[in-house]
Amino acid sequence: METEFAVKNIDIKREENxxxxxxxxxxxxxAVVMVGHSGRFPKKHLASVQExxxxxxxxxKNLRRMGFQVIVYSKYRFPISVPLLLDEEKWxxxxxxxxxxxxxxxxxxxxGDMPLIKREAVEKMMPYLSHAVVVPRWxxxxxEPLHAYYTPKIIPVFEKVLNEEKPSLHRAIEACRDVxxxxxxxxxxxxxxxxxxxxxxxxxxxxxxx
Numbered sequence: 003m004e005t006e007f008a009v010k011n012i013d014i015k016r017e018e019n020x021x022x023x024x025x026x027x028x029x030x031x032x033a034v035v036m037v038g039h040s041g042r043f044p045k046k047h048l049a050s051v052q053e054x055x056x057x058x059x060x061x062x063k064n065l066r067r068m069g070f071q072v073i074v075y076s077k078y079r080f081p082i083s084v085p086l087l088l089d090e091e092k093w094x095x096x097x098x099x100x101x102x103x104x105x106x107x108x109x110x111x112x113x114g115d116m117p118l119i120k121r122e123a124v125e126k127m128m129p130y131l132s133h134a135v136v137v138p139r140w141x142x143x144x145x146e147p148l149h150a151y152y153t154p155k156i157i158p159v160f161e162k163v164l165n166e167e168k169p170s171l172h173r174a175i176e177a178c179r180d181v182x183x184x185x186x187x188x189x190x191x192x193x194x195x196x197x198x199x200x201x202x203x204x205x206x207x208x209x210x211x212x
Contacts, residue, residue, distance in 0.1 A: 033065045034101060036148060037076035037114040038089070043199055047114045048080060051206060057197055058082065060117040060206075068121050074114070075101055094147075095164055095171050102154045113148035115197040117206060120190040127151055127184055134180035138189060146186055146194055147171050155180070 037047050037058065047058040058074070062084055065072050074086045075097070087104065091097040098111065108131060112119055123138075130136045130151075137150035156178050163174040175181060186194070197203050 031068075031070045031110075032105070032107070033070035033072050033110045033112055034105070035061055035065070035072060035074045035112050035114045036089075036094075036097070037074055037078075038094075039077050040115075040198070043197070043203075046197055046203070047076075049197075049200075049203055051117070051203070052210065057117060057203070057206075058114050061112070061114055061119070064117060064119055065112065068124060070110070076114075095160060095169055095174055098152060098171070099157055099160050099164070102152060102157055106154060108151060108153040110151050111148060113196055116148065116194065117197070118192045118195045118209075119149065120193045123149070123189040123193045126188065130182040130184070133182040135175055135178050136182045136184060137175055138186040138194075139183040140186045144186075145172050145175060145183075147175060148196075149194060150175075 035058070040046050043049075048056050051057055051060050058080075059082075062072050062074070062082065066084075072084045074082055074084055075089050076086055077089050079086065079088065087101075089097050089101075091100055101111075102109070110124070110127075127136045127138075133151075134153050134155040135150065138146040140146075156174075159178050160174045163169050163177050166173070192209075195202075195206070197206060
């Protein structure tokens with residue numbers, strides 16, 4: 003199976019990147035890749051997928067091929083070919099608030115363990131970037147908050163939810179008035195595949211081989 007993320011097999015032409023960017027010439031395409039701690043699979047982002055290629059490298063290269071300016075926002079430091087910001091917050095909600103303050107503009111946020119993000123999935127979100135948040139949502143109501151677009155407009159709402167008795171990122175997104183929900187079912191297959199276990203990593207290796 004031929005995929006965008008297969009490092010050795012795919013060489014997306016520069017002209018395709020330019021065409022993709024020029025459609026949204028007034029938008030700075032910044033993708034922030036979140037890297038956190040994992041109890042089930044410690045340092046999974048640095049695990050080898052192919053010889054000399056780590057999981058985080060696959061995710062970053064995939065996004066760069068689409069024309070994004072990529073920044074890694076990580077709980078720990080490691081060598082990487084793009085800028086790395088240290089995330090000193092304890093969990094995801096304050097991390098996003100702090101990140102939006104630092105960036106002071108709308109940004110895409112992706113999970114560092116999501117190597118199969120598809121160009122077509124991003125394109126389905128692009129027309130709605132005038133909204134405060136753009137996030138895929140499944141029919142059962144489940145959100146994909148680490149495949150989403152956020153703007154600083156949501157900071158006051160997120161801060162309010164952060165002070166609630168049971169705060170969550172899902173609750174914070176749903177509390178925002180200006181959210182565009184993209185049907186997750188219309189996204190390409192495997193877009194939201196993420197690596198949570200060594201078994202998931204083996205599955206990714208097989209996908210790259212096929």
